[in-house]
Amino acid sequence: MTSELKRVWVSQPVIIGAGPSGIATAACLKEKGLPSLILERENCVVSLWRNRTYDRLRLHLPKNYCELPYMVFPPDFPSYPTKEQFIDYLDTYAKHFSIEPMFEEEVQLAEYDSTMGFWLVQTNKSEFVCRWLIVATGENAEPVLPEIDGISDFQGRVLHTSSYKNGDEFEGEKVLVLGCGNSGMEISLDLCNCGAEASIVVRDKLHILPRDILGKSTFGISMWLLKWFPLWLVDRFLLFCSWLILRDTQQLGLHRPEFGPLELKSATGKTPVLDVGTLAKIKTGQIKVVPGIKRFTSRGAEFVDGKVREFNSVILATGYRSNVPSWLKEREFFSKEDGYPKTPFPNGWKGKNGLYSVGFTKRGLLGASIDAQRVAEDIAQQWNSETKHFQFRKNKCPVSEGDRSGMINHREACKNR
Numbered sequence: 123m124t125s126e127l128k129r130v131w132v133s134q135p136v137i138i139g140a141g142p143s144g145i146a147t148a149a150c151l152k153e154k155g156l157p158s159l160i161l162e163r164e165n166c167v168v169s170l171w172r173n174r175t176y177d178r179l180r181l182h183l184p185k186n187y188c189e190l191p192y193m194v195f196p197p198d199f200p201s202y203p204t205k206e207q208f209i210d211y212l213d214t215y216a217k218h219f220s221i222e223p224m225f226e227e228e229v230q231l232a233e234y235d236s237t238m239g240f241w242l243v244q245t246n247k248s249e250f251v252c253r254w255l256i257v258a259t260g261e262n263a264e265p266v267l268p269e270i271d272g273i274s275d276f277q278g279r280v281l282h283t284s285s286y287k288n289g290d291e292f293e294g295e296k297v298l299v300l301g302c303g304n305s306g307m308e309i310s311l312d313l314c315n316c317g318a319e320a321s322i323v324v325r326d327k328l329h330i331l332p333r334d335i336l337g338k339s340t341f342g343i344s345m346w347l348l349k350w351f352p353l354w355l356v357d358r359f360l361l362f363c364s365w366l367i368l369r370d371t372q373q374l375g376l377h378r379p380e381f382g383p384l385e386l387k388s389a390t391g392k393t394p395v396l397d398v399g400t401l402a403k404i405k406t407g408q409i410k411v412v413p414g415i416k417r418f419t420s421r422g423a424e425f426v427d428g429k430v431r432e433f434n435s436v437i438l439a440t441g442y443r444s445n446v447p448s449w450l451k452e453r454e455f456f457s458k459e460d461g462y463p464k465t466p467f468p469n470g471w472k473g474k475n476g477l478y479s480v481g482f483t484k485r486g487l488l489g490a491s492i493d494a495q496r497v498a499e500d501i502a503q504q505w506n507s508e509t510k511h512f513q514f515r516k517n518k519c520p521v522s523e524g525d526r527s528g529m530i531n532h533r534e535a536c537k538n539r
Contacts, residue, residue, distance in 0.1 A: 137258050167223060168209060175205055176308075185203050278421075286437055295435055332364060413425050446461040456479070
């Protein structure tokens, strides 16, 4: 099939993914005077936020920690922008920097050809030859769908949070939410507010913190305190404030880990839950906490404590994962097991042979922005000397002069498909 694909020479960096990480990288490159080409499998920018998030979603962190490089949020936006406001910000960002990805170009294979000294990127439509390859598909490329004994026998509906929009259609139902991260907790609250009877599975220990302390962002307070105090002391402060505001969560079946929330985040990337009202519903019994599932039955589930309960629907709040190992044929930089760079943040943005990553920091939009600026700076330093080198090497590259006509002709061809 490769021989049937149009091979296109690309002199600029190629970015895989038009999510926040991808468009941030393109903007940073443009600020350095460098063009780029973004390949996006969907038909729009930031498709995850646009198509696979629930309606009541807000940014869990204050807006100043979620800004992409070179553009602040509108001053009239609230501290925690809504989903629609954030999408509007991202659309404005892409328009401001004239970012125009090539849509519906799903990367199926990318590998480095050491003989040529270039990356070969094969999509469902074309094959691109480039010097710099930036992986910006992110940590949330594919939903995680766990295999649980008996789940295929369950006669109710089962859906992942990527398909959940709001709780209106679940009114009057008994709904089991599998997963107790921020999404699982917030969807449980949404279900409860819409008249459903929600139960949430809590298998592991977790930290629940108030989103705000005395009207100030818990995250913002943490970042400020870390400038002056050691991490362990800030953790103690957060846990003390959490106890004052939320009281003892252990009595509700929510046990805290031995490590503090910031220490756990630093060591494992596991984010503490920022409470937006779910805990109050748990305290009143409107949302029930249940233990791990032993197996599903045709009408519900049997739990590890031996109890059996009936449910109408199951929502899998089981998160997402990277899909990089499925298409990137490279073993040194990215881990084949989890699809993350093997070197953790802040040094996991650069590999060998012109390979980079953006958005795999486990630190959200702030981490992606830091990566994007570092990648752009690094490529900018190479640009002048490398482009001269490319003019010489292109004569040796197995790409015909017709294919070297550039991306303009290829874009026009794609438009006419």
